[in-house]
Amino acid sequence: MNDSGQSDRLDEKQRRNRRDRLERVRRWAEYVRDEPPEDWGPQQNAVVDAQLESAREADLSADHLERIRGFGEEAPEPDTTRDASRESDDTTSPAEGT
Amino acid sequence: MSGVTLRDGVLEVDREPNELDELAADFSELLSAHDVAHVFVAGYVAILTGRARSTEDIDVIVERLSAARTDDLVSALDAADYWGPAMPLEEMYGNLSAGTNIWVAPDGQTTPHLEVSFPTDRYDSASLENALAAQIGGHELPIGPLELQIAYKLYLGTRTDFEDAAHLYVLFRESLSEPALERWVEDLDVEGAYERLRSV
Secondary structure (H helix, E strand, O other), X not given: OXXXXXXXXXXXXXXXXXXXXXXXXHHHHHHHHHOOHHHHHHHHHHHHHHHHHHHXXXXXXXXXXXXXXXXXXXXXXXXXXXXXXXXXXXXEOHHHHO | XXXXXXXXXXXXXXXXXXXXXXXXXXXXXXXXXXXXXEEEEOHHHHHXXXXXXXXXXXXXXXXXXXXXXXXXXXXXXXXXXXXXXXXXHHHHHHHHHOOXXXXXXXXXXXXXEEEEEOOOOHHHHHHHHOOEEEEEOOXXXXXXXXXXXXXXXXXXXXXXXXXXXXXXXXXXXXXXXHHHHHHXXXXXXXXXXXXXXXXX
């Protein structure tokens, strides 16, 4: 297996992953748009509140959070004309597949 | 039947408030009580409208205040049991006027927090001047115009930002002002990303 083949496979995997995520975002937005809030509201709030609770349990200091952000801000500037969904922060819930 | 509607410049969100909404609403009420113009922008706007993700910070732009008014605001925040998790609130004016955001949260809390800034460019000013009223759980809070939020998210360009833009676009496609959206897209030079967004 040469490096070029591996790189191509990883690129294809990443493109497929981005497409799938975007499709889930679209389906979730349509669900919010078309269904009553009694259906989607509790699901969304469970995601929001659970992630906050989890972050609090990690008990990270403001200094630590600022360092993480500083590191992120040193990343290369995105090219806004290309596929904008390449970065890897994953804050979205699996609930989007609903 | 949707629980999120945009009608006549008012965004109605008909779900129970979550922890982020409660924090945003409490802070907004304090700012309004002290006549401080403000607007919520960025990821929180997507979450308010149903995006299934969370965030550690709620971005809020406040009007450019004098040192004296900022000190009054700091006193009011102290009295309401807020603190500055990253730096003392007493340093608010110096930081905001130097273009540094300041974190504000209920006493002892770091996550989630408000991330407060003065307007630093015309996009911030446009959000402040053209805010929509958002209503949730009996609260009303100002949010940045959706067309600008979408275009700015495209400009920022991370995966999360693009997905936030897609959520807002799919949800409000029928009620957005297309000329306003296209104006911001052109202004921010994100026509390529906008073409992708239109195909979502």
